[in-house]
Amino acid sequence: MAPTYRLPINKAIEIALTIIFALILVRTINVFEDYFYLKYDLNKENNLKERKIRTQLQFVRKFIVSLIILVTIAIILLSFESMRKIGAGLLTGVGIGGIIIGFAAQKSLGNLLAGFQIAFTQPIRIDDVLIVEGEWGKVEEITLTYVVVNIWDQRRLILPITYFIEKPFQNWTRVSADLLGTVFLYLDYTIPVEPMRQELTRLLNENPLWDKRVNVVQVTDSTKDGTIEVRFLMSASNSSRAFDLRCYVREAMIAFIQTNYPESLPKKRLEHWDKPAGL
Incomplete structure (x- = not known):
């Protein structure tokens, strides 16, 4: 095969293999998550242990999947010579650039740190019953940046994850569901x-x-x-x-x-x- 065609095809195969490997990692994580969901079922009278594990598992899974996606994108971009040159140029200005990026990403980093704090200190957990903003509801989902509360009338209250670090709220099932x-x-x-x-x-x-x-x-x-x-x-x-x-x-x-x-x-x-x- 002529080099004119061989190089683009090799590059396409390399990128495809990188993406496939990333997808395999994500699917493997999802399989482990499903296994733990079956093992720790929330449909129990006293499900405190299950709520603790699911809260940590959900946050860690989303963090690892996000990390895999970012690393995959970085590997693909850096496989191109032009992108490597741009990256080398960025490293020379890493001092000023780092300060600028730090200020720009301050809110996102705050949310990420708040997410880690909630996942491991657990002021709230999946399926916890809360009184928040004057509404009664259950914690339905905890993401890297926000929390979804399923209100009693089936509305969804979306709150930034930092809310549960900075503001008071009632947790009726913090220690026990009784x-x-x-x-x-x-x-x-x-x-x-x-x-x-x-x-x-x-x-x-x-x-x-x-x-x-x-x-x-x-x-x-x-x-x-x-x-x-x-x-x-x-x-x-x-x-x-x-x-x-x-x-x-x-x-x-x-x-x-x-x-x-x-x-x-x-x-x-x-x-x-x-x-x-x-x-």
Whole structure:
């Protein structure tokens, strides 16, 4: 074959082999990721360990894949003589160029470092339940630069990864998925407390959402408008169950009071004084 054709063909084969090798590395990483996803399944009651491993695995996989792509592009570009000359010229100005690039990439480097911090110190994990920006949701994805929170109504809240390093937020599943749920009712002073305790116990025993840890009824406050604050405290194995259990208890207790103690529902009192005779 003539050198005119042989050199371009050799270069094309070299580039193709480089790309294929990079693709094999990426596919191998994906196979390992799938293996660990099957081994550490999130569909468990207490999945704290699985969430820890998946969070680290997802971040490390994305970082390594990005690194493979960058190295592959660099190898392909440097295989051309003209690009090697440009690279040698850039090295002579590496001092000033490095400062300029450092300032330009400051935000990206900050995101990358924040990603490493989140992956290994884990203030948040995959499938964690958060209250962030006034919204309740679960961590759906953690990338190198942002975090996706799946909100309860199926919207997606996208936040920069540095948000979880710099700003406060609530993590309901940081240590365990177990949660306490509360229901507050404001009732008249005439309401008897003991029947409500018995009714709450009956409701919880009949409901599979209750994890049988906490069952409490307390009068926690009295208000200026003539009512008392009654708190119903219960427990559940995760946040979704706790929310459903709270709604169930609230509805059932209101129905119980309406049926058995309607006179104890909140009311406004008005006292009327008759004028003494002769005035």
